[in-house]
Amino acid sequence: MTKYELAVIVNAKIEDDARTAAVDKCKALIERFGGQITNVDEWGKKKLAYEINKMNEGFYYFIQFDAETTAPADIEKRVRIVDGVIRYLLVKQDEA
Template sequence: MALYEHVFIARQDLSNAQAEGLIEHLGQILKDNGGSVIGTEYWGLKTLAYKINKGRKGHYGFLRSDAPAPAVAEMERLARIHDDVMRVLTIRVDEHEEGPTAVVQAKNARDERPRRDRDDRPRRDRDN
C-alpha cells in the first residue's frame, strides 16, 4: 500500500465539531476500503485566498493514510460529491513526517508567545 496525505476544505458555516466529524467520516471511508489512517489534524477555520462557492472562509482538515489506490479514489469520489466539502487535495508521499504538521506547529508557536498587557505598550508623547 502507498502513503498519502489528504487536505480538504469544508464549508464555513459548519461548526468545529461537524468539521472534525467530517475528518472522521473520510477516514472511515479509507478504513472500510482496506486502508488505515495514520493521523488526523483539524487546522481550523481559515480565510481563503479567493472565494470558493461564494465563501471567504473554510474549515481545513488533514489526514495521513496508508491505503491502496482504489480506497483513495473512492474517498476522493465521495468527498467531491459531499455537500460540505469544497476542495480535496491528495498527495502521495514516500514517508510520513513524525509529529505535527507545520500548520499546527505555527499555531502552537503563536499561542505560546507571551502576551503583552495594554500598559506595556510604548506611549507617544502628545505634548510635542
C-alpha cells in the same frame, strides 16, 4: 501499503456538529476502502486563497493514511459528494 494525505476544506458556515460529521465521514471512507489512518491534523479556520461559493474562510483538515494503490480513486469519488466539503486534495506522500 502506500502513504497518502487527504487535505479537506470544510465549510466554515455550518455548525460544529455538521463539520465534525463531514470529517468523520471522510475518515470512514478511508477505512471503508482498506486505509489505516495514521494522523489527523486540524489547522482550524483559515482564509481561503480565493472565494469559493461566496465563502472566504474554511476549516482545514489533513488526514494521513496508509492504503493500497487502488483506494485513492475510490475515496476521491466519494469525498467529492460529502456535504460540507468545499475542496479536497488527495496526494501520495514521498517516502523520504
